[in-house]
Amino acid sequence: MNGLTYVLLGNGFIFTMTCLGAAMVFFFRKNTNPIFQTIFLGFAAGIMIAVAVFGLLIPSIESAEKSGTLSWLPATIGFVGGALFLFFMDKLIPHIHPLMNVEEGVSTKMKRSTLLVFAITLHGIPEGIAVGLSFALAVQNPADTAFLYSAIALAIGIGIQSFPEGIAVSLPLRHEGISAKKSFTIGVLSGLVKPIFGILIVVIGSFFESIMPYGLSFAAGAMMYVVVEELIPEVHFSKHSNIGTIAVLFGFVIMMILDVALG
Numbered sequence: 001m002n003g004l005t006y007v008l009l010g011n012g013f014i015f016t017m018t019c020l021g022a023a024m025v026f027f028f029r030k031n032t033n034p035i036f037q038t039i040f041l042g043f044a045a046g047i048m049i050a051v052a053v054f055g056l057l058i059p060s061i062e063s064a065e066k067s068g069t070l071s072w073l074p075a076t077i078g079f080v081g082g083a084l085f086l087f088f089m090d091k092l093i094p095h096i097h098p099l100m101n102v103e104e105g106v107s108t109k110m111k112r113s114t115l116l117v118f119a120i121t122l123h124g125i126p127e128g129i130a131v132g133l134s135f136a137l138a139v140q141n142p143a144d145t146a147f148l149y150s151a152i153a154l155a156i157g158i159g160i161q162s163f164p165e166g167i168a169v170s171l172p173l174r175h176e177g178i179s180a181k182k183s184f185t186i187g188v189l190s191g192l193v194k195p196i197f198g199i200l201i202v203v204i205g206s207f208f209e210s211i212m213p214y215g216l217s218f219a220a221g222a223m224m225y226v227v228v229e230e231l232i233p234e235v236h237f238s239k240h241s242n243i244g245t246i247a248v249l250f251g252f253v254i255m256m257i258l259d260v261a262l263g
Contacts, residue, residue: 006135007202010155011128011195017159018194021166022187025174035240040164042244044123045231046251047161048223054259055154056130056220059137059147064213074213081214082126082221090229095119111176117190119230120169124193126222127158132198133215140212153262157255166191 057075064074094105096115103115134151141147170187174180201215235244 004199004202006139006151007132007198008195010131010135010151011198013155014127014131014159014162015191015195017162018166018191019188021163021168022170022184022191024167025170025180025183025187028171034238035243037168038235038238038240038244039247040161040168041231042235042247043251044161044164045227045235046248046253047157047255048127048227048231048251049248050252050255050259051130051154051157052220052223052227054256055134055150055157056216056223059134059150060213060216060220063137063216067210067213069213075217075220078214078217079221079224082218082223083225084221085218086122086126086222086225086229089122089125090225093118093122095122116172117169117186120165120190121193123165123226123230124191125197126219126226127162128194128197129201129215130219130223131155131158131194132201133212133219136202137212137216149262150259153255153258156262157258160254161251162191162194 057079060075060078061071065071090104092106094103094108094110094115095118096103105118108115131151131154134154135148138148138151166187169190170183173183173186178186204211232248235241235248238244
C-alpha cells in the first residue's frame, strides 16, 4: 500500500472513533457528569504526551540521525514551530474551555456550543498531522517494520481518546436544546479536521521527504501545547483533580504499552 492509503486507513480509524463517540448522543440525553469529563480530559492528555514523546519526537530524532544531520536540531525547530503554530491558532480561533468556562481567541458573539466545537476541532489538528506523518514515515522505511507498527500504535492510541472527544461535542450540544441528529452531525464534522490535515501533510511530505523529522516534531510541539495550555489546566481546575491526574498517568501508560508492544 502507498502512503496515502495508509493515512486514509489510520485517520479513517480515528475519525470513525470520533463518530462513534458522537453517536452516544442517541443513547444519553443528559450531559456528561463533570467527573467523567475530567477523566476524559486527563486520559486524552496522557495519550497525547506519550504520543508526542514515543510516537513523534523519538522517530524525529532517529530520522534526522539517518539523514546525517544533527539529531536534536530538527526536533527542536519542529517542536518549537508546532507549539507556536497552536499558540497563534489558539489566539485567533474563538473557542471555550468547557470545565473552566473560559472563552479564548478573538472576541465573538458565537454560541457556547459553537465555541466548544471549535475547541475540539483545534485539538484535532495535531492528531491528524501525527497519524499522517507516522504512516508516511513507515512508507519511507519499508524495510523496518517497527515504523509501521509504531504508526499503528499511534493511530490506536489517538483513536481511543477520539471516542470521548466525540462525546464531548455531541452531548453538550444536545444538552443545550439541539436535536440529537444535528448534535451527532456536528460531532462528526468536528472530527473531519483529522483526516483533512493528515492527508494534507502527507501530500506535502511526499514532495519534501527531507522535512519529515521537522514535521514529526512539529506535530509533537502542537500536541504538547494543547496538553499544557488546555487539557492539564482543565483537569486541575476540576474538584476531581486527583482522579484526573490518575487518568493522565493511565493514558500515558496505555499509549506507552501500545508503542512498545507493537513497535
